[in-house]
Amino acid sequence: MRKEIFYILSFVIFLYSILFFCLGCDDIPDPNDVTDKPEDICPYYDSDCDEISNAVENNDANDYLNLNPNAKNSNPSIAHGDPCVGWLENGLNLVNTGTGYYHYNPEADMDDWGTLHLINMIEISGRIWNSSFKEPPRISIGDLSLKYGGTFAPHGCHENGLEVDIRYVRNDGQEAVLNIAKNPEYYDIEKTQFLINRLIFNAKVELIYCDTVNIGLKGGPLVHRDGHSDHFHVRIVDPDGTSN
Ligand SMILES: [Zn+2]
DSSP: OHHHHHHHHHHHHHHHHHHHHHHHHHHSOOTTTOSSOGGGOOOTTOTTOSSSOHHHHHOGGGGGGTOOTTSOOOOOOEEEEETTEEEEESOEEOOSEETTEEEOOSSTTTSOEEOHHHHHHHHHHHHHHHHHHOOSSOEEEOOOBOTTBSOOTTOSSOOSSOEEEEOOOBSSSOOSOOOTTTOGGGBOHHHHHHHHHHHHHHSOEEEEEEOTTTSOOOSTTEEEOTTOSSOEEEEEOOTTOSOO
């Protein structure tokens, strides 16, 4: 009798194995039948894998560049000159509100133009921020460059789409401005460090002007500059070199 139960159980397990094996079969495509090759499997935020996000390609302000979220476009942006005497060709407009970040200047599409590398640094960091913390606060983005770059008062630089101002992170969930010299009690040093690390990881950062007396962080690209207690200023390396 025990033997029979053993055989029946074995048979049932055998049937289940076949069932599960065949369920699994559906999930493993035959490489010869696959029409979408792995290189065509694009991230949800960039459906044509051209490294220009759908959000940027769908942004009305970028219509003049004729970008298409379903066709591979090459990076149109070129930083000319240097950040303090330069201009921006075919700059890309940052979407005003994206995953994990927002642009806090209410004058839309005036001051938020940059090279693709700068825009991507912000968007990628925003996505990581969102998945790490669940905002608020989101990353608070200030001035980048003007549409065609050039002199941008009151800034000394910000002229060719390689720079962006970002607020220090507050510890009270607010997205308002924080001056870390005047109100250090609201300063979230860990999240600010996290943010700076993400920026550095996602772009070649040349320098970050900040208030090194109060930021509580040191090393890397951090450079002290007066007037940077209520935001820090990130400059990335010119993606195609400085000779143009
Ligand atoms: Zn700045």
